[in-house]
Amino acid sequence: MRKRELGKSGLQVSAIGLGCMGLSYGYGPATDISEAIALIRRAFERGVTFFDTAEAYGPYKNEELLGEALAPFREEVVIATKFGFNFDANGGQSGMNSRPEQIRAVADQALKRLKTDVIDLFYQHRVDTDVPIEDVAGTVKALIAEGKVRHLGLSEAGAQTIRRAHTVQPVAALQSEYSLWWREPEQEILPTLEELGIGFVPFSPLGKGFLTGAISETTTFDSKDFRNIVPRFSQEARKANQVLVDLLAEIATRKKATSAQVALAWLLAQKRWIVPIPGTTKLHRLEENIQAAEVELTAEDFASIESALATIKVEGDRYPRPSAGKGQSLRSGQTGSDVSFEHQKKCSRSRLRSLLHQSHHFLGVGAFSRKAGIASSFATISAILGHCVKSNPKRLALIACGKRKISAILGRSPTTKAPCLRPAIIVSTAPMPSPIQ
Structure with missing residues (x-):
């Protein structure tokens, strides 16, 4: 697979990475460990060199899985993981935490779980407004100087946060949601990243599976699948948003490709420093996603997509709205850097x-x-x-x-x-x- 550089960081990765969260967390029961390892290693065999995980996925289990799967060829891949949360005794998230001592502790623990001596890309998972971003960037800068981390990343951060962090330690990449059904980063984030020379790593590039065409209004999800509580995945929203899937299917037929491949090809064509990280638990979907790197969209294809999207209103919020009472602190990783x-x-x-x-x-x-x-x-x-x-x-x-x-x-x-x-x-x-x- 062809390589891409994340901005001007010098960090070279495969044009399409692998988001590993779903193998352990979020979409129902965890994948059998042997099957998950086989899928990760198959991705490497097919040219994927960029693997994404986080301490929050499991928690910890996903990092352990990735460490075991990638151990035989650790020097040939780029591993990205994340810090930024506290966890209770049951493994539930119990608030954001990006204090310097916490960042250092997470780095040391992640190195052990990942079976490595350096973290290639260390993201702040969500901005913690209790801790100045300069302190966060400074802590990661120190970890880089100590040889424990190679690059700093941010996730779902606002433009000003990105700029402030970048003045302390160059930010190699921002990871945020971006796809044909979530294009908000185009307004302010992409111009900021281009100006500063920062790479962009879109998560959920296939709309949490919806843009593949495999999900309809009649689809039912496992009881542990978080899409059950996502407004955009309500039956009504899925029915309304089917028009977007139909558009992709129409273009895919012309290109002799799949809807997922068109969606990924569209992302890849936006900027040469964009590297999507679709996740999957299925080998045939892995192959499908990897082949998207070979799909080239024409000017006519882009015009058709833009013209159609101008008439399509995507229904449903991408995440549920939280509620909290007076005096209660409910903190989790919502988009942007505002507190919950x-x-x-x-x-x-x-x-x-x-x-x-x-x-x-x-x-x-x-x-x-x-x-x-x-x-x-x-x-x-x-x-x-x-x-x-x-x-x-x-x-x-x-x-x-x-x-x-x-x-x-x-x-x-x-x-x-x-x-x-x-x-x-x-x-x-x-x-x-x-x-x-």
């Missing part, structure tokens, strides 16, 4: 500023009425924070705090009156992935 839920009596200027400038997923900023307890005066506060707000009806982030604090944070005065406010309540209802990819 946090209630505080006091919130420092620096913390609010950090939240605003790190995230590219804010829709609006609202104020909570002391009496009604509902969001109000969106236009007023959004105008104050306009440069931090992105219009996206799929997400909502509310920051409620006193008018004086907002103006102090931004160095300007509000132009209109705001309602009586509770001081410093931050709430984000951004979609939360479950599991973390």
Whole structure:
């Protein structure tokens, strides 16, 4: 398989990698270990040199699997893993944690599980706003100097977070969702990566299987498959989104390819530094995905896709919306770098500023009425924070705090009156992935 360089990092990998999460986690029962090892080794035989895992997948089991499978040819492959979470006694995620001591501990443990002496690409799995990204990048920089890590990566980070990390330690790659049914990275992320010379590694490039054409409105999932709770995989959404699958099938017929191959070929054609990592538990799907690297789309194909997509509205959020009560902290890996839920009596200027400038997923900023307890005066506060707000009806982030604090944070005065406010309540209802990819 042809190779690609992740940005300007010097890190050369196969044009298509292998996302290994589904072998251990997220899509139902784990694959039999011997079968999983056989699939990973078959991928290597077919030219795949880029393998993606994380401590969160299992947790830990996926790293152990990959370490065993790749041991015979470790020097010929690139292994990417991730840090950033705490886990309870039952293996459940119990909050984000990117403190320097945690990063170091995860690195040491991952090296043992992966049976290697160096991690090729070490991603922060999700941005932890309790820890300045400069501290995270600095810790990984130190690990690189010590020879334990080769490159720093980020996942689902906003443009400003990427820039801040990159000034401390060059970021080799960003891993975020990107596919024909999730194109948000095109707005701000791809231009930022191109400017800085950072590679892009799309996860779920086949829409968690939907773009293959193998899933319909009548498909049922295993009880442990997280797609059961994903709005985009509701029966109604699948029925509505079938039009996108039909489009791929039509183009695939013309190209004598499959829908999955067209979807991957489309991604590969976007930028030469994009390396998708489709996952699978089936050998025939592995072969199908690998062959996508040989599919070339014409200008006519691209025009057909763009024209059709302009008329298609993808239904359903890509992740379920979390809920949490007052005073409760519910933290997981939602997109962007905003926290999931946090209630505080006091919130420092620096913390609010950090939240605003790190995230590219804010829709609006609202104020909570002391009496009604509902969001109000969106236009007023959004105008104050306009440069931090992105219009996206799929997400909502509310920051409620006193008018004086907002103006102090931004160095300007509000132009209109705001309602009586509770001081410093931050709430984000951004979609939360479950599991973390």
